[in-house]
Amino acid sequence: MIRLPEPKAEVMARRAEIVAALRAIVPGEGVISETLRLKPYETDGLSAYRQPPLAVVLPTSTEQVAAVLRLCHAMGVRVVPRGAGTSLSGGALPLADAVVLGLMRMNRILEVDYDNRLAVVEAGVTNLGITNHVSADGFFYAPDPSSQLACMIGGNVGMNSGGAHCLKYGVTANNLLGLKVVTMAGEVIDIGGRHLDAAGYDWLGLLTGSEGMLAVVTEVTVRILRSAEGQRAMLAAFKGIEIAGQAVDAIIGSGIIPVALEFMDRPCIHACEAFAHAGYPLDAEAMLIIEVEGSEAEQDLLLGKLKEICNRFDPISLKVAQTAEESLAIWKGRKGAFGAVGRISPDYLCMDGTIPTGELPFVLKRIGEMSAEYGLQVANVFHAGDGNLHPLIMFDANNPESFHKAERFGAEILKLCVEVGGCLTGEHGVGVEKRDLMGVQFTAAELDQQRAIKAAFDPGWLLNPAKVFPLEGNPAVAPAALPRAA
Amino acid sequence: MSASFLAPDTEAGVAAAVAAAAAEGVPLGIEGRGSKRGLLRPVQAARGLTLRNLSGITLYKPQELIIAAWAGTPLPEIEAALAEHGQHLIAEPPDLAALFGSAGPASLGGIVATNLSGPRRITGGATRDHVMGIRAVNGRGEVFRSGGRVLKNVTGLDLCKLLTGAHGTLGVLTEITLKVLPAPSATGTIAVRVADLADGVRVLSAGLGSPFGVTGAALLPQGGVGLGGPLAILRLEELPESVAYRSVRLRDELARFGEVALIGDAESRALWRAVRDAEPLGATAEQAVWRVSVQPSAGPGVVAATGFGQALLDWGGGLVWLAGPATAAAHANVIAAATAAGGSFTLFRAPEPLRAAVEVLSPEPPALAEIGRRVKAVMDPRGVLNPGRMRAGL
Ligand SMILES: Cc1cc2nc3c(=O)[nH]c(=O)nc-3n(C[C@H](O)[C@H](O)[C@H](O)COP(=O)(O)OP(=O)(O)OC[C@H]3O[C@@H](n4cnc5c(N)ncnc54)[C@H](O)[C@@H]3O)c2cc1C
Numbered sequence: 001m002i003r004l005p006e007p008k009a010e011v012m013a014r015r016a017e018i019v020a021a022l023r024a025i026v027p028g029e030g031v032i033s034e035t036l037r038l039k040p041y042e043t044d045g046l047s048a049y050r051q052p053p054l055a056v057v058l059p060t061s062t063e064q065v066a067a068v069l070r071l072c073h074a075m076g077v078r079v080v081p082r083g084a085g086t087s088l089s090g091g092a093l094p095l096a097d098a099v100v101l102g103l104m105r106m107n108r109i110l111e112v113d114y115d116n117r118l119a120v121v122e123a124g125v126t127n128l129g130i131t132n133h134v135s136a137d138g139f140f141y142a143p144d145p146s147s148q149l150a151c152m153i154g155g156n157v158g159m160n161s162g163g164a165h166c167l168k169y170g171v172t173a174n175n176l177l178g179l180k181v182v183t184m185a186g187e188v189i190d191i192g193g194r195h196l197d198a199a200g201y202d203w204l205g206l207l208t209g210s211e212g213m214l215a216v217v218t219e220v221t222v223r224i225l226r227s228a229e230g231q232r233a234m235l236a237a238f239k240g241i242e243i244a245g246q247a248v249d250a251i252i253g254s255g256i257i258p259v260a261l262e263f264m265d266r267p268c269i270h271a272c273e274a275f276a277h278a279g280y281p282l283d284a285e286a287m288l289i290i291e292v293e294g295s296e297a298e299q300d301l302l303l304g305k306l307k308e309i310c311n312r313f314d315p316i317s318l319k320v321a322q323t324a325e326e327s328l329a330i331w332k333g334r335k336g337a338f339g340a341v342g343r344i345s346p347d348y349l350c351m352d353g354t355i356p357t358g359e360l361p362f363v364l365k366r367i368g369e370m371s372a373e374y375g376l377q378v379a380n381v382f383h384a385g386d387g388n389l390h391p392l393i394m395f396d397a398n399n400p401e402s403f404h405k406a407e408r409f410g411a412e413i414l415k416l417c418v419e420v421g422g423c424l425t426g427e428h429g430v431g432v433e434k435r436d437l438m439g440v441q442f443t444a445a446e447l448d449q450q451r452a453i454k455a456a457f458d459p460g461w462l463l464n465p466a467k468v469f470p471l472e473g474n475p476a477v478a479p480a481a482l483p484r485a486a
Numbered sequence: 487m488s489a490s491f492l493a494p495d496t497e498a499g500v501a502a503a504v505a506a507a508a509a510e511g512v513p514l515g516i517e518g519r520g521s522k523r524g525l526l527r528p529v530q531a532a533r534g535l536t537l538r539n540l541s542g543i544t545l546y547k548p549q550e551l552i553i554a555a556w557a558g559t560p561l562p563e564i565e566a567a568l569a570e571h572g573q574h575l576i577a578e579p580p581d582l583a584a585l586f587g588s589a590g591p592a593s594l595g596g597i598v599a600t601n602l603s604g605p606r607r608i609t610g611g612a613t614r615d616h617v618m619g620i621r622a623v624n625g626r627g628e629v630f631r632s633g634g635r636v637l638k639n640v641t642g643l644d645l646c647k648l649l650t651g652a653h654g655t656l657g658v659l660t661e662i663t664l665k666v667l668p669a670p671s672a673t674g675t676i677a678v679r680v681a682d683l684a685d686g687v688r689v690l691s692a693g694l695g696s697p698f699g700v701t702g703a704a705l706l707p708q709g710g711v712g713l714g715g716p717l718a719i720l721r722l723e724e725l726p727e728s729v730a731y732r733s734v735r736l737r738d739e740l741a742r743f744g745e746v747a748l749i750g751d752a753e754s755r756a757l758w759r760a761v762r763d764a765e766p767l768g769a770t771a772e773q774a775v776w777r778v779s780v781q782p783s784a785g786p787g788v789v790a791a792t793g794f795g796q797a798l799l800d801w802g803g804g805l806v807w808l809a810g811p812a813t814a815a816a817h818a819n820v821i822a823a824a825t826a827a828g829g830s831f832t833l834f835r836a837p838e839p840l841r842a843a844v845e846v847l848s849p850e851p852p853a854l855a856e857i858g859r860r861v862k863a864v865m866d867p868r869g870v871l872n873p874g875r876m877r878a879g880l
Binding site: 113114115116117118138139159160162166170171173174183187189190191193194195196197198199200201202203204205206208209210226227228229249252253254255256257294295297298301302354355356357358383385386387388421422423424425426427428429430434438441442443445446447449450452453454455456457468 | 547548549550551552572601603607608611612614615624628630631632634635636637638639640641642643644645646647648650651652656667668669671688691694695696697698699725727728731779780781782783801802804805828829830831832847848850851853854857858860861863864865876
C-alpha cells in the first residue's frame with residue numbers, strides 16, 4: 001500500500017489565495033479548482049491510486065510556467081508536473097496539497113528542420129504527433145511507446161520512455177538534442193541546443209528520466225530520422241519458453257539486430273488472439289515478433305536468415321509477412337496487448353523490470369510458479385532483445401485482498417529481477433509504485449546521494465517530492481532529514 | 487605533473503586513496519592511463535591517481551550485448567575481446583595518441599570520462615548513450631553504483647550520464663558496463679567532390695536524410711584517398727549485399743552534387759579510422775586544436791568565421807575540428823564563431839599556459855552553473871577530484 005506525505009496544513013489553509021494567484025497568471029480555463037473538474041487529474045495510468053490535487057493549472061507558455069513556479073516556490077506549494085497522465089508507475093499522481101502543472105495546452109510544433117534533422121516542439125505535443133507531422137516527408141521520431149497516441153514528449157522526457165523499436169533506435173535519452181526547462185525557483189534554462197554532445201556536464205542526460213523531480217520541461221528539441229525504405233515482420237512460435245529464449249540468443253549471436261524483437265507467452269498470445277484475431281498460433285508456449293528494415297530485397301535476405309535461425313529451434317509455426325498489410329496484422333495483436341489483457345481482466349498491474357536476457361527462462365519459470373502461489377493470472381509480453389519484461393498481473397479491483405496480493409506478487413517479481421542482475425524498471429519509471437522497493441536495488445548511501453542531487457535542483461523539495469525515493473528519509477516528509485546537500 | 491602518483495589495483499584502494507585525499511584536503515589529479523593529459527585545463531594537484539593498475543574485463547556476454555571492465559583497461563584490449571565475437575564499440579571512440587603525442591593506449595575510463603565518440607556518433611549514438619552501468623568513487627571516498635548490466639534501466643537518477651563526460655570531477659570511475667553491437671561485415675564509402683563546404687554539408691544532409699542508413703558523414707576540405715577536395719564522404723556499414731545495393735542507390739542520388747566515387751571495404755575502413763582520429767585535420771605540433779559542436783548547417787560558417795585554413799568536419803558537418811595558432815586571440819575567434827552559431831566549443835589541445843588562462847569549455851548560463859556548483863558540492867564536497875580540470879574554481 002502506497003502512502004503519501006501529510007498535506008501541509010498552512011498550504012491547505014491558503015487554498016483560495018493560491019487559486020486566485022494562479023488565476024492571475026493563467027487566465028480563463030487555465031486554472032481548475034472545482035471538485036468535479038479535478039476528477040480527471042486525480043490519477044494516471046496507475047489508476048488504483050487516486051488523490052485529488054489542491055488545484056490544476058494549465059499554462060500556455062514558458063513564461064506562464066515560470067510565473068506559476070515562482071509563485072509556488074514563494075508560497076511553499078508542492079508541484080506535480082503532468083503530461084497526458086499515462087504513467088504506469090504513478091509518476092503524475094497528485095498530492096492533496098499540490099498544484100498539478102499540466103503541460104497539455106503547450107502543444108505546438110514550433111519548428112521542423114530537415115537539413116539538420118530536428119524538430120522543436122512544446123512539451124505537450126504527443127509522441128505520435130511529432131511523427132505524424134513529419135511522416136509525409138519520410139521522417140519519424142524514433143521512440144515509440146505503445147501509448148504514443150496519448151503520451152506527450154514532456155512525459156517521455158520525464159520517464160525516458162522506450163518503445164518496441166528501441167533495440168535499434170534507442171530510448172528517449174538517445175534521441176534528444178536540447179530542452180528548455182524551468183526550475184522550481186522559476187528560472188528558465190536552455191539545456192543543450194540544436195547540436196550533439198554540448199560541452200560540460202550532461203544535464204540533458206541527467207534530466208531525462210528524472211520523473212519531474214528536477215525541473216519542468218517546456219520545450220524539447222528532438223532528433224528526427226529518415227525512415228528506412230520499408231519494413232516487414234515475421235512471427236515465430238515455439239513449443240517452450242526456454243526454446244524461444246534460445247532462439248533470441250541465436251538471433252543476436254548471429255550478428256543480426258532486428259529493429260524489433262518482441263516476445264509473448266501463452267496467456268498473452270491467447271488474450272491477443274481473442275481480441276485482435278491476428279492469426280496467432282494458440283498451441284504455442286511462446287511467440288516472437290521480429291521486424292527488419294530495408295529494401296524488398298534486403299528484407300528478403302534478412303528474413304531468410306532469421307527463418308533459417310528459427311528453424312533450428314523446432315518452431316511450431318513460422319510466418320513471414322509478404323506485404324505491409326500482413327506485417328500490420330502480425331503487429332496488431334502485440335500493439336493491442338494491454339487492451340486485450342484488459343478484456344480478460346479489467347484490472348491488471350503492468351510490471352516493468354529488466355533482466356539479463358540469459359536469465360529469461362529461469363525468471364519466466366519463477367513467475368509461473370509465483371502465479372500459482374498467489375492464485376493470480378499473469379501474461380507476459382516484452383521486448384526480448386533487451387530483457388525488458390512486462391508481466392501483466394490480473395486482479396479484481398472490487399476485492400481489496402486481490403489487489404494487495406497483486407501488489408505483493410509484483411514486488412516479488414521486481415525483487416527477482418534485481419536478484420538475477422537486472423533492475424526494477426526498464427522504461428516506466430519508479431514513480432510511487434516502485435518507490436518503496438528502491439532499497440532493493442540501491443544502498444542507503446546511494447539513495448542519499450541521489451536525493452542530494454535532487455536537492456541541488458530543488459532545495460525545498462517542492463517539485464514532485466513524493467516520487468522515486470522511499471518516504472523514509474524523504475525531506476518532503478521529515479524536513480529535518482534533508483540529506484547532505486550543499 | 488603531480489609530485490606523487492598513487493596507482494591502486496583494487497576499487498577499495500581507489501576509495502581509500504580518495505578518502506585520504508578528502509580527509510587531508512589534498513587535491514587529486516585523476517587519470518586513466520594518461521593518454522589525454524593534454525586535454526582541457528591543467529589540474530593543479532599535489533597528488534596523482536592513476537587507474538592503470540585497475541584493469542581487466544570483468545564480464546562479457548556477447549549474446550546480451552554487454553561488456554564490463556575496470557576503468558583502467560586499455561581500450562585495444564576491449565576492442566580485441568569484442569572482435570573475437572564479431573562485435574564492436576558502437577560509438578567508435580578515437581585513438582588520440584598521435585594528436586596528444588602520448589605513448590600508451592587510452593583506457594576505457596578515460597574514454598567514458600571524456601565522452602569521446604567517433605564518426606558513428608551521428609547515427610549510432612555517443613559513448614554516453616552506451617554506458618549502461620558504472621561503479622565509481624565519489625569525493626568522500628564512497629563507492630557507489632548507477633545503472634547496471636542490462637540494456638534498459640530507468641531506476642533512479644541517471645548518474646551514468648552525469649559522470650560520463652564529467653572528466654573525473656564528480657567521481658572516479660572504477661568499473662564501466664557498455665552496450666555493444668555486432669560489427670557490420672562490410673563497409674563502403676561514397677565520396678562526392680563538392681564546390682565548397684556549404685555544398686558539402688548539403689551532400690551530407692542529403693545522405694543522412696536518405697533511407698539508406700548512413701553511419702558516417704564527414705567533409706575533408708583538402709580531399710583524401712587520392713581525390714581532391716573539398717570531399718564529402720558518406721559511410722555505409724551492413725551486410726555486403728546491403729552495402730553493394732545502398733552504395734549504388736546513394737551514388738545515383740548524390741550524383742547531382744558533383745563527381746562521385748565509390749570506395750571499397752579496406753580503403754573505407756582506413757579512411758574512417760583516420761577521420762575518427764582527426765588525422766585529416768593535419769594539426770602540427772605547435773598548433774592548438776578545437777572541437778566545436780553546432781547544428782550541421784552552421785559548420786561551414788564556423789570554419790569561415792575563424793579564418794583558420796585547417797578544418798575537418800564530421801557528424802554531418804556538426805562537429806568541426808579546427809587547427810590554428812595557439813594564442814588567446816585565436817581562441818577568442820573560435821569562441822565567437824561557436825557562440826554565433828549557437829553551438830559549444832572545447833579547446834581540445836593547447837600548450838599549458840594557454841589552457842590554464844582561458845575558458846576551455848563553453849560557459850553555462852548562470853542558473854545552470856549554480857546548479858553545477860551544488861552538484862559538485864554533493865559529489866565532491868572537499869573539491870579534491872580533478873579541481874579546475876573543466877572550469878576554473880570547479
Ligand atoms: C497503454 C499504455 C502503454 C504504454 N506503453 C509504454 C511503452 O511502450 N514504453 C514506455 O516507456 N512507456 C509506456 N507507457 C507508460 C507511459 O505512457 C510513459 O511513461 C509516458 O512517457 C508518459 O507520458 P505522459 O505524457 O502520459 O506523462 P505523465 O504520465 O503525465 O507523466 C510522467 C512523468 O513525467 C513527469 N512529467 C510529465 N510532463 C513533464 C514535464 N513537462 N516536465 C517535467 N516532468 C514532466 C510527471 O511528473 C511524471 O513523473 C504506457 C502507458 C500505457 C497506459
